Amino acid sequence: MTIIRHELKQGRMTFLIWTCVIAFMLAVCILIYPEMGTQMEEVGSMFSEMGSFSAAFGMDRLNFGEFLGFFGVECGNVLGLGGAFFAALSGISILAKEEKDQTAEFLLTHPVSRRKIVLQKLTAMIIEILILNLFVIAVTAACVQAIGESPEVRPLFLLFLAYFILQLEIAFVCFGISAFLSHSGTGIGLGMAALLYFLNIISNLTEKAKFLKYLTPFGYTESADIIADGRLNMGYLSVGLGFMVIGAVAGCFWYCRKDIL
Amino acid sequence: MDAIKTIALTKYYGRSRGIIDMNLTVADGDFFGFIGPNGAGKSTTIRTLLGLIAPSEGSAQILGMDIVREKEAILSRVGYMPSEASFYRNARVSDMIRFSASLRHRDCRAEAEVLCERLELDTSKKIRELSLGNRKKVSIICALQHMPDLCILDEPTSGLDPLMQREFYAILEERNKNGTTVFISSHVLSEVQRYCRHAAVIRAGRLLISDSTEHLGHTDARRVRIRGITSPPALPDIRDVQTDADTVSFLYGGNPRKLLQALSALPLTDVSITEPDLDEIFMHFYAEGEN
CATH class of the missing domain: 3.40.50.300 (P-loop containing nucleotide triphosphate hydrolases)
Structure with a gap:
């Protein structure tokens, strides 16, 4: 528990900033919906005529005239990308920062096994991501109430669940990479999150690139699929969970054996 | 234990x-x-x-x-x-x-x-x-x-x-x-x-x-510092010679009588014979390691 508390305290400023920014952006998007709602039917037909551009963002299958359709795209951009960047930053720095800031020598010469340190750091990371998502859900609920909408709860819940798992997957994979680094991996983390986002866009453009959806967690957060199917794609999700396990195990295994120079 | x-x-x-x-x-x-x-x-x-x-x-x-x-x-x-x-x-x-x-x-x-x-x-x-x-x-x-x-x-x-x-x-x-x-x-x-x-x-x-x-x-060697000369006396068992203007310093590990005889023949103005400090002894270890 000591290291969990310490990690949460050390990262609280970054966490607060990211949480507030994501929640604020999402709130703005929801609050402007009533004003945009009247224009949405026109916008929807315009998007449907834009061919592969709309397909890339899943906008060809969503009805912009409905709140869920609008929210699906906005949520995808704000919570998907924002959450992915936050998760990547958390994961990539969680172990490497100790060596980069030369605090590893201090931490690892206390009577706590490396495995416990890794597990507590992972727990702290999960807690941060969980709180971020709960806060965003609470803000979303308040904003939806404020604009007088009453969307179906199940697809909304599935969307938030998918984004939560996406953030965990990116965080765990970055955590695994972090164990191999002894310097700042910020560029690697942010670059990876952006790459995964664009892989999903590419996979939406052509059938030949559909397999990329197995590589990117944005594959199972596709709002058009979730809203239309009423469930998460278990094929994409299973592969994602596999990556999560590989990231966590590889990170833990390597960090417990690496030389701290 | x-x-x-x-x-x-x-x-x-x-x-x-x-x-x-x-x-x-x-x-x-x-x-x-x-x-x-x-x-x-x-x-x-x-x-x-x-x-x-x-x-x-x-x-x-x-x-x-x-x-x-x-x-x-x-x-x-x-x-x-x-x-x-x-x-x-x-x-x-x-x-x-x-x-x-x-x-x-x-x-x-x-x-x-x-x-x-x-x-x-x-x-x-x-x-x-x-x-x-x-x-x-x-x-x-x-x-x-x-x-x-x-x-x-x-x-x-x-x-x-x-x-x-x-x-x-x-x-x-x-x-x-x-x-x-x-x-x-x-x-x-x-x-x-x-x-x-x-x-x-x-x-x-x-x-x-x-x-x-x-x-x-502990060592039998002594640090000898002589003022008034520019080169050390011709004696065996001298090492770590340091010269500075009119002062010569060296470690001497030989017979003290021979040292005193040699010193009496020099135009020196001051002399000190002291035990080398630990620094000097360790420098000797380091140098030995290098050799």
Whole structure:
């Protein structure tokens, strides 16, 4: 528990900033919906005529005239990308920062096994991501109430669940990479999150690139699929969970054996 | 039981040498100095003992426990002060000291307060506001507040002012009198000579010698300084000749009568014959290692 508390305290400023920014952006998007709602039917037909551009963002299958359709795209951009960047930053720095800031020598010469340190750091990371998502859900609920909408709860819940798992997957994979680094991996983390986002866009453009959806967690957060199917794609999700396990195990295994120079 | 015992301890970083065949014994309750030039392998030895790096070959025990299998048990009885006093920059000093104690599941508040008072450390400041000397003090408190059985201190006094150095050694001597083993890695040989009962010299990853500081410091050679001449007298057994304007200095290990005869024939204006200090003796060890 000591290291969990310490990690949460050390990262609280970054966490607060990211949480507030994501929640604020999402709130703005929801609050402007009533004003945009009247224009949405026109916008929807315009998007449907834009061919592969709309397909890339899943906008060809969503009805912009409905709140869920609008929210699906906005949520995808704000919570998907924002959450992915936050998760990547958390994961990539969680172990490497100790060596980069030369605090590893201090931490690892206390009577706590490396495995416990890794597990507590992972727990702290999960807690941060969980709180971020709960806060965003609470803000979303308040904003939806404020604009007088009453969307179906199940697809909304599935969307938030998918984004939560996406953030965990990116965080765990970055955590695994972090164990191999002894310097700042910020560029690697942010670059990876952006790459995964664009892989999903590419996979939406052509059938030949559909397999990329197995590589990117944005594959199972596709709002058009979730809203239309009423469930998460278990094929994409299973592969994602596999990556999560590989990231966590590889990170833990390597960090417990690496030389701290 | 020995506080530290290494048996053929070896560490390679890939193909680079860390330490080779290190056989070092530090008795329980000793005040031990570990001396060597930069890159000799002092920090590698300490990091291997503390489990920060894994040995390539050989084994070691601390307080009778194996450094690989019983690392946690060892660390609970050891206080370590690294040469770089690095902490979480945004944390307060008090938080850092408390964090260190809580990682040990100990209530060290009383001892931490005493140490802070003796070292004149302001615990309300943030780490990033501290000078190197003050960060060293935080490091000392984190290493000593839990009353460890063995203190491993890597270059502990660099950055501390002379008054604080004296207070720091006073604390260590008190702890040592109460049974704590103190193991210090240092460049400052006068410190080792003054405080340590035993010392070991390491060079190029190998242990050159380990003995009592009294024995290490004992030599028949004398440092002779002569003013009024520009070159040393023609005598055998002269080494480490240093010339400076009208002064010549050298180590003489031969017959004193011959030295006095040679001196009486020189146009000297001043002469001093003294025991060489530990620095000079260790320089001799380093030079021997190089040869």
